[in-house]
Amino acid sequence: MNTILKSFRTLAFAGTALALSATGLSALSTPALAQAARSPQIDQAVGALRAIGTMRADFVQTDRGGQSISGTMTLKRPGRIRFQYQKGVPFLIVSDGSALTMIDYEVRQVQRWPIRNSPLGALLDPNKDVARFATLNPTSHPDVLSVTVKDPKHPEYGTITLVMTRNAGAPGGWQLDSWIALDSQAKRTTVRLSNQQYGIAVPDSTFRWNDPRPQVRH
Known part of the structure; x- marks a missing residue:
């Protein structure tokens, strides 16, 4: 488990934060949708992601070495998401809509990035025209869409x-089933979803977290 944790301490943020693509795409502007309409399939994907209000799903995150960690993802528009890892994994990733926060309870470290500076900020920043970066990939089945951004x-x-x-x-x-993230160092992370639930009640308190850093007394 220590080897897995070391690997995922590096990859957890880069891999799971990309799930906010669902939130980022949902905030596309009208010009972006016009761009996406040139490809009906991309338009369908964007429309489906825009239609998600709340969502909860189980996920399995796998690094390029084949090691996996599971957990639960909870999403609430606009821009809020939480990745709760399995018991024994001291990580938590939360977005409050403006920034992504990764909390490592084992080393009492908190890292926070503005959405615009996060991996694939083009997806996460609602002010960016995401659709013009999207490419439709051929698939062998008409009921499967694959879009690379x-x-x-x-x-x-x-x-x-x-x-x-x-x-x-x-x-x-259309249901988001998985995504594959490749960062600028060519580190590959795959996330697969299952047991997707939509339209569920998700309180705002879901996206709060406990700060593990020692408090400085003045």
Whole structure:
């Protein structure tokens, strides 16, 4: 487990934060949607992600070495998300809509990034035109969509590929099933979702966290 934790201490933020693509895409402006409409499939993917109000799902995060850690993802528009890792993994990742926070309870460390500076900020920053960075990938099945997003002007943001499957029970008729993140150092992280639930009650307190850092007394 120590080896896994060392690996995921590096990759946890970069990999799971990219799930905010669902939130970032949901905030696309009208010009962006017009751009996406040039490809009906991309338009469908954007529409489905925009339709998510709240969502909870189990996830399994796998690094390029094949080591996996699981947990629960909770999302609430606009821009809030929480990755609660399995018992024994001292990490927590939370977004309050403006910044992403990674808390490492083992070493009592907190790291916080403005969304615009996070991996793939083109996805996470609602002020950016995400659709013009999207590319549709061919798939062997008409009920599977694969969309890759990369900002050529900001290679440091990395690349994310979203995989969605047709599902009548999901908002917009398409369900986000997985994503593959490749950061600027070519570190690959795969996240697979299961047991997706939509439209559930999610209190705002879900996105609060306890600060493990020692308090300085004045």
